[in-house]
Amino acid sequence: MFEFLKVRARPTGDPSHRRGKVAVTFAARLTFDDVSRRYGDTVALDHVSLDVAPGEIVCLLGPSGCGKTTLLRLAAGVERPSSGRVLLDNKEVAGPDIFVPPEKRGVGLMFQDFALFPHLSIVDNVAYGLKSLTRSEAKAEAFASLERVGLAHYASEYPHILSGGEQQRVALARAIAPRPSVLLMDEPFSGLDPRLRERMREETLVILHETSATCIVVTHDPEEAMRMGDRVALMRKGKLLQVGKALDLYRAPKNIFAARTFSDLNELPARVIGGSAATVLGMFPANGIAEGGAAIVCVRQRGVRFLPAGEGVPARVLDSRFLGDIALVELAVQGLDALILARVRESDVPQLGSEIGVKVDQGAVLVFPADNGPSQAVP
Known part of the structure; x- marks a missing residue:
């Protein structure tokens, strides 16, 4: 049974900011237990252990190629770990002898490029992943998700008419429509200009807190990580260097690389x-x-x-x-x-x-x- 919260609209004349109700999901604990991922001789992840509490927002921070997206793909079930385990609510979903497919994990994945289908209407884009519902039920749920991000008035339109920020919100609506217990976001704001990026971060934070889903956000922007994350997990060359609250990482970095990241x-x-x-x-x-x-x-x-x-x-x-x-x-x-x-x-x-x-x-x-x-x- 899901609760519903009434969302306060932002004081603006732009109808795209009038959002509807946001469904609260049952957040899950996400645990990476000594996870490694290798591609031949290349080590993408090197014995990474990270525990994300239910409802917590953790930002994976680090330079390109450090393993952030690979960790997300393991959580989503898009890839298998070479060693170690991935657990949801202490139940193993990936390990030496177990692999639960993506569609049975209750995990939502929001891609960097939004990945909207140009030939589908906006409401059909949002409804695309709701395979367990009838067509009418899926459209109703998709429309509700569009209301949550303030874009219900664009439901019958097509993605090409939308701005970058609006496409980002459609992608977010699609990610939250199935009410995932864990939401994974891969550099969701990287394609936006700085001012729009800041606004989208704030609006996304509001929605994430309302849904209460456990969330991992991948970013290479230290300011974004500090602004969005309850905790920040700093990565380099496939390793997890330091995990903690942004202020702790800023005040007490463990090494020069961490210090340079934040200052x-x-x-x-x-x-x-x-x-x-x-x-x-x-x-x-x-x-x-x-x-x-x-x-x-x-x-x-x-x-x-x-x-x-x-x-x-x-x-x-x-x-x-x-x-x-x-x-x-x-x-x-x-x-x-x-x-x-x-x-x-x-x-x-x-x-x-x-x-x-x-x-x-x-x-x-x-x-x-x-x-x-x-x-x-x-x-």
């Missing part, structure tokens, strides 16, 4: 002396790195502060680039071969060529062993 950094080589990493910009706690060991001090660009000339560490302003509300300032710092970048309010940018002082906020510094991660921010 724009200045990276300074350092040597540990007396328990601190020594740099031109100051001494910073070395977090257990051995005495005399090599370290990398990562200073967030927003943590560089400007002082009057004669205070702090001497520096010269070389360049400034306007980025909207902030500016990116390029500095030559005395004693450093590499340039330092600082993100500040546009109104705080010093005159180009001027001599200033700089200091670093201690809270904007992360210190890692020199061998903690890749030397370059590459996939």
Whole structure:
């Protein structure tokens, strides 16, 4: 038996934002237990374990080719794991001796390109996967899903008349129409322009919370992952590097790759002396790195502060680039071969060529062993 919630329409004159009722489904726990996936000699997933609680939204974050989509395909039943198990509500659906086909898993999959059929009407696109219902029942359910995303007035039209954002909402309607216990979304906003992407994220979050389905969203955008996920699972080269709330990953990344993912950094080589990493910009706690060991001090660009000339560490302003509300300032710092970048309010940018002082906020510094991660921010 399903409950129904009344949705509050957004205050807008656009009829596409008037949405109907959203069905609440029974969310399932989704568990990946030591899952690997190999294609010949290529390892796409390397012993990944992840538990997603019922009703939780987890964002899989990482560069292209890191295994995010492969993990989704294993959950959906599109592919089989080479080893390990996939479980729904602690019931094995894929493993060494068991494989439950996709149509029997109660899992919805929303593709990156929306995959709408151009020869079918919009309501027929949404009804396409409702094979267990009669045609009239499927159309009624599809129409209800279109109401939920504010597009019921387009039911008899065809996909080619829709904007990118509207096609995204039709794809979402099709994914939620069967009331899946788990919803998998593969880069659902990547084809949209930045402003529309932000709006679609917000609208999709509303619908996901109303349906209460367990959800995994694949993205390569850290901001999107932090905005949408109850937790973020960071991946690299088929491995799960770190899982947690966005704030925890931002404040305490496990390695330099994770730190680079969530922040724009200045990276300074350092040597540990007396328990601190020594740099031109100051001494910073070395977090257990051995005495005399090599370290990398990562200073967030927003943590560089400007002082009057004669205070702090001497520096010269070389360049400034306007980025909207902030500016990116390029500095030559005395004693450093590499340039330092600082993100500040546009109104705080010093005159180009001027001599200033700089200091670093201690809270904007992360210190890692020199061998903690890749030397370059590459996939």
